[in-house]
Amino acid sequence: GAVVSQHPSWVICKSGTSVKIECRSLDFQATTMFWYRQFPKQSLMLMATSNEGSKATYEQGVEKDKFLINHASLTLSTLTVTSAHPEDSSFYICSARGLAGGKTGELFFGEGSRLTVL
Amino acid sequence: GEDVEQSLFLSVREGDSSVINCTYTDSSSTYLYWYKQEPGAGLQLLTYIFSNMDMKQDQRLTVLLNKKDKHLSLRIADTQTGDSAIYFCAESFTGGGNKLTFGTGTQLKVEL
Numbered sequence: 001g002a003v004v005s006q007h008p009s010w011v012i013c014k015s016g017t018s019v020k021i022e023c024r025s026l027d028f029q030a031t032t033m034f035w036y037r038q039f040p041k042q043s044l045m046l047m048a049t050s051n052e053g054s055k056a057t058y059e060q061g062v063e064k065d066k067f068l069i070n071h072a073s074l075t076l077s078t079l080t081v082t083s084a085h086p087e088d089s090s091f092y093i094c095s096a097r098g099l100a101g102g103k104t105g106e107l108f109f110g111e112g113s114r115l116t117v118l
Numbered sequence: 119g120e121d122v123e124q125s126l127f128l129s130v131r132e133g134d135s136s137v138i139n140c141t142y143t144d145s146s147s148t149y150l151y152w153y154k155q156e157p158g159a160g161l162q163l164l165t166y167i168f169s170n171m172d173m174k175q176d177q178r179l180t181v182l183l184n185k186k187d188k189h190l191s192l193r194i195a196d197t198q199t200g201d202s203a204i205y206f207c208a209e210s211f212t213g214g215g216n217k218l219t220f221g222t223g224t225q226l227k228v229e230l
Contacts, residue, residue, distance in 0.1 A: 006160070034217070043206065043220045044161070093160050107218065109153075109160040 006110035023094035029074035030096035122221035140207035
């Protein structure tokens, strides 16, 4: 299947700093990428939908000024957690859908990025 | 809104069959999926079923869908220790732009 890679896989930062997480589709072009957040032992919560060349669509309750999403190319979307605080500590997962999409609407998931804010 | 529920934990012995259940509330779902998540990793799509199907089999995996009761199950035959993981069901909707609503996840533990 297609490969989606996230970087970094684990980041620890001090409170108040900003952290950027990258999501890359390695062997296909992704028109749409999704960013999820997962707390320990909980399900994935969709944060936003990122479309190449346009503004991201945020889910209700997600602060767009806090979680900046940029989808500048067909293979890269970035999530920047601005002025991170301990409550932002979480596992962030991206997924991507290719240009063809496929009838199943299959999404390919990254390995996840664990953010710990001290 | 959509609500997808799963049991939190299931423990089985190696070689037995595992059945993971999922209930959902929105009847307009188009596709239903099963994903596997190993510790500290992303999600791996295991299988999916279109909402007008009742059953789908793929090697050791069997998916059953009861649309009337809004109940989805995943049966893993001959469960192995490598099957230990968290299993998420998810649904997508017509016109939903491939947005998935995930269940709460079931942790499967396979014991020797």
